[in-house]
Amino acid sequence: xxxxxxxxxxxxxxxxxxxxxxxxxxxxxxxxxxxxxxxxxxxxxxxxxxxxxxxxxxxxxxxxxxxxxxxxxxxxxxxxxxxxxxxxxxxxxxxxxxxxxxxxxxxxxxxxxxxxxxxxxxxxxxxxxxxxxxxxxxxxxxxxxxxxxxxxxxxxxxxxxxxxxxxxxxxxxxxxxxxxxxxxxxxxxxxxxxxxxxxxxxxxxxxxxx
Amino acid sequence: xxxxxxxxxxxxxxxxxxxxxxxxxxxxxxxxxxxxxxxxxxxxxxxxxxxxxxxxxxxxxxxxxxxxxxxxxxxxxxxxxxxxxxxxxxxxxxxxxxxxxxxxxxxxxxxxxxxxxxxxxxxxxxxxxxxxxxxxxxxxxxxxxxxxxxxxxxxxxxxxxxxxxxxxxxxxxxxxxxxxxxxxxxxxxxxxxxxxxxxxxxxxxxxxxxxxxxxxxxxxxxxxxxxxxxxxxxxxxxxxxxxxxxxxxxxxxxxxxxxxxxxxxxxxxxxxxxxxxxxxxxxxxxxxxxxxxxxxxxxxxxxxxxxxxxxxxxxxxxxxxxxxxxxxxxxxxxxxxxxxxxxxxxxxxxxxxxxxxxxxxxxxxxxxxxxx
Numbered sequence: 095x096x097x098x099x100x101x102x103x104x105x106x107x108x109x110x111x112x113x114x115x116x117x118x119x120x121x122x123x124x125x126x127x128x129x130x131x132x133x134x135x136x137x138x139x140x141x142x143x144x145x146x147x148x149x150x151x152x153x154x155x156x157x158x159x160x161x162x163x164x165x166x167x168x169x170x171x172x173x174x175x176x177x178x179x180x181x182x183x184x185x186x187x188x189x190x191x192x193x194x195x196x197x198x199x200x201x202x203x204x205x206x207x208x209x210x211x212x213x214x215x216x217x218x219x220x221x222x223x224x225x226x227x228x229x230x231x232x233x234x235x236x237x238x239x240x241x242x243x244x245x246x247x248x249x250x251x252x253x254x255x256x257x258x259x260x261x262x263x264x265x266x267x268x269x270x271x272x273x274x275x276x277x278x279x280x281x282x283x284x285x286x287x288x289x290x291x292x293x294x295x296x297x298x299x300x301x302x303x304x
Numbered sequence: 305x306x307x308x309x310x311x312x313x314x315x316x317x318x319x320x321x322x323x324x325x326x327x328x329x330x331x332x333x334x335x336x337x338x339x340x341x342x343x344x345x346x347x348x349x350x351x352x353x354x355x356x357x358x359x360x361x362x363x364x365x366x367x368x369x370x371x372x373x374x375x376x377x378x379x380x381x382x383x384x385x386x387x388x389x390x391x392x393x394x395x396x397x398x399x400x401x402x403x404x405x406x407x408x409x410x411x412x413x414x415x416x417x418x419x420x421x422x423x424x425x426x427x428x429x430x431x432x433x434x435x436x437x438x439x440x441x442x443x444x445x446x447x448x449x450x451x452x453x454x455x456x457x458x459x460x461x462x463x464x465x466x467x468x469x470x471x472x473x474x475x476x477x478x479x480x481x482x483x484x485x486x487x488x489x490x491x492x493x494x495x496x497x498x499x500x501x502x503x504x505x506x507x508x509x510x511x512x513x514x515x516x517x518x519x520x521x522x523x524x525x526x527x528x529x530x531x532x533x534x535x536x537x538x539x540x541x542x543x544x545x546x547x548x549x550x551x552x553x554x555x556x557x558x559x560x561x562x563x564x565x566x567x568x569x570x571x572x573x574x575x576x577x578x579x580x581x582x583x584x585x586x587x588x589x590x591x592x593x594x595x596x597x598x599x600x601x602x603x604x605x606x607x608x609x610x611x612x613x614x615x616x617x618x619x620x621x622x623x624x625x626x627x628x629x630x631x632x633x634x635x636x637x638x639x640x641x642x643x644x645x646x647x648x649x650x651x652x653x654x655x656x657x658x659x660x661x662x663x664x665x666x667x668x669x670x671x672x673x674x675x676x
Contacts, residue, residue: 159576177577179555180480281578282571284479285446285551 099142099290102161104149108187108275112165113144115184119297141290153178153278162283163291168273169252173213179279181295185302187275191216193267194259195248196241201267210240211250220250220270238262315412315608319395321440322414322603326393329433331416334392336377342369344376351376351562351588356401358408370399375600378417379589384596389420415582415602419589422597427566427584428537434568434582434601435546441579441608442572447549449511449538449568450556452583454518454530456564458504461526462497464488469560476505477557500525505554511538514552534566562588568601575607618660621647625655625666625675638667 101116103109113126123137123144135144147155150170155161157176169191171180191213201207203226210231211217221228231246238258240246248267259265277298279291312320327333342359349355351373358370371377374396382390393416402409414437418430431449438445455476464472468491475484481502488498503521507514515535522531534552541547549570558567558581567583582601589598622642626635635651642649642665650656655664664676 157576178478180478180483183482279479280576282573282576285448285571286444286573 097141097287098136099163099287099294100161101142101144102147102152102155102164103144104152104165104167104275105146106149108149108167109146109165111186112184112275115186115298115301116294118301119294121294121297156278156280159280159282161280162287163277163279163294165275166278168271168276169213169216171276171278172219172271173215175215176278177281179281179284180276181279181291182277182298182302184275184277184298187273189252189254189273191250191270191273192253193220193248193250193270194238194241194253194264195267197263197265199241199247199267201247205247207248208246209248209250210237210246212237213250216270217250238264313609314611315605318440318603318608319414319605322437323393323395325433325436325440326416329391329429331391331393331418334378334394334417336371336374336381336394336396338370338397339368340371340377340380342367344380345369345372348376348562348588348591350559352400354401356408358399371396372398372400374398374413374415374602375417375585375588376592378600379419379592379594379598382417382419384419384589384594386420389418389422389426391418392416409606412605413602414605415600417598417600419594419598420596422584422586422599424533424536427533427599428540430582430599430601431537431550431566431568432541432544432546434570434580435541435549437601437603438549438570438572438580439545441603441611442574445549445570445572446551447568447570447580448551448553448556449534449566450552450554451530451534451566452558452560452563453565454522454526454534455504455554455557456560457526457530458501458522462488462493462501464493465491473557473560477555479505479555481505508553508555509551511535511547511550511552512542518552530565537566558583560587562591566599570603572611574611577607579604579607618662620650620659620661622649622663622665623656623659623661624649624651624672625664626651626653627666627668628653630667634670635667638665638672641672 103112121142123135123142126135126144133145149167152164152166153170153174153176156164157178167187207226207228208231209217209228210233212234214230214232217230233240237249237251240249241264242262250270252273253266256266284291345352345357357372360368362368374394378392395414397410397412399408399410416433418426435447438447459469468487472484472487485498500521507517518531538550556567556569563583563585564587565584569578570580571578580601580603584597584599586597589596624639624642639649639651663674665672666675
């Protein structure tokens with residue numbers, strides 16, 4: 095096994111926050127701060143390699159072993175159920191997975207509930223636990239449009255501030271699950287690179303407690 | 305001319321080694337049909353890794369399935385009312401839905417089962433064979449070993465409500481300590497009991513280091529039977545190469561409705577997920593109206609092709625072209641001469657598209673000329 099520790103970070107603001115935590119934990123890689131179009135950044139001396147990937151792909155890179163560890167949102171982990179270890183809740187990127195609907199929504203139990211979502215698995219599990227019959231409408235974006243155009247009765251989506259909902263006369267009906275960024279590890283990598291992974295987990299946990 | 309043996313792929317080599325390992329340990333080869341009545345899987349859906357099964361109607365109108373699992377068929381077709389243990393190994397394909405692309409995959413598996421009145425020796429033998437199987441694949445393999453009897457006793461002792469156990473076990477399987485602790489707190493489990501669970505789960509590593517720690521944590525809290533069994537078995541292997549790959553890790557949590565006792569998962573450095581999985585499944589035996597116990601494991605061979613060190617760069621060493629009207633004996637002799645040098649040769653009238661070759665040759669009259 096490659097002895098470098100391969101770390102997949104989610105592109106964007108969240109990834110930059112995470113890198114700052116890793117850097118503070120002693121896992122720095124100065125080249126990552128250079129403004130260039132490189133895809134992979136290496137600190138050979140420390141044995142660390144970083145790469146930025148689409149946030150929803152981090153779990154795939156880790157599950158398949160292309161990355162030993164990574165940071166992914168709990169929403170992605172619940173939706174795709176990758177076979178990985180979830181080692182830490184980083185307590186950043188906080189939001190919630192929620193059911194939302196038009197302000198005057200009434201849930202008629204005699205009708206199948208039409209649910210528009212990007213997160214079909216999470217929605218199905220949520221309503222299965224309630225024994226509610228639903229029809230899932232899988233959308234890839236602009237989920238809030240669905241109840242407005244009567245494509246669906248409710249949506250299951252990530253809610254951060256709730257501003258988009260409010261501006262479109264929608265409101266949260268219930269919270270499905272709180273979401274935040276999680277530090278995940280490939281199961282085999284954790285066996286064979288446990289030393290640097292445990293060190294990183296320990297350092298980050300200490301930062302979180304401070 | 306002597307026909308040369310093709311070099312075996314890594315997977316073929318491993319299969320040969322495993323078959324030899326199991327047969328020299330007294331396990332007999334168990335051959336079975338590719339099909340099984342669907343009812344067997346419908347009744348034991350939770351035992352399967354994926355509950356999606358390829359089904360079809362046979363000529364009598366009976367609903368059949370392409371085997372998604374081997375263990376269920378062996379248990380169904382093996383008698384357990386004979387004296388002694390039934391020891392079998394298999395080399396079969398199973399058909400499972402892939403989680404990623406939702407299509408079915410054919411997965412070659414080698415594994416073994418030991419059925420009957422199990423004692424510590426028979427469990428130790430299977431664990432050792434699992435460890436040796438891993439060593440056939442990589443000298444750096446690691447076999448994580450857990451004991452569901454012990455884990456279950458700990459969960460009883462800290463009074464985890466029955467309805468929360470499955471979720472808690474999922475968190476334990478993910479090493480997801482933060483959500484495990486939150487769940488325990490939400491169940492109002494006493495903080496010293498939560499701390500005990502945390503420490504038990506954090507006790508990972510070599511058995512001779514971890515087991516004394518567990519003993520000091522759990523003495524007087526739970527019955528020591530499971531820990532004594534774990535110690536008895538791992539200590540018996542401690543001086544052998546197989547014993548060196550064992551690590552205690554309670555994140556190996558198979559379904560407690562089927563498994564009990566020792567369970568394990570094997571990893572090798574170049575593969576991203578476990579390549580070997582197994583354990584004691586007395587509860588499945590009971591569910592299938594068998595009186596005795598059983599233990600076994602499977603090695604997933606589909607992943608081994610990623611470990612082939614030699615990657616093929618060409619379809620064939622040489623493509624030999626011939627001209628229209630060339631004599632058959634001349635073509636045959638030219639091809640034979642190339643094969644005699646130990647190279648593979650493909651004879652074609654025209655240079656083929658989509659074939660990668662190292663050399664392109666042409667037979668002109670009696671002479672072979674090199675074109676590329």
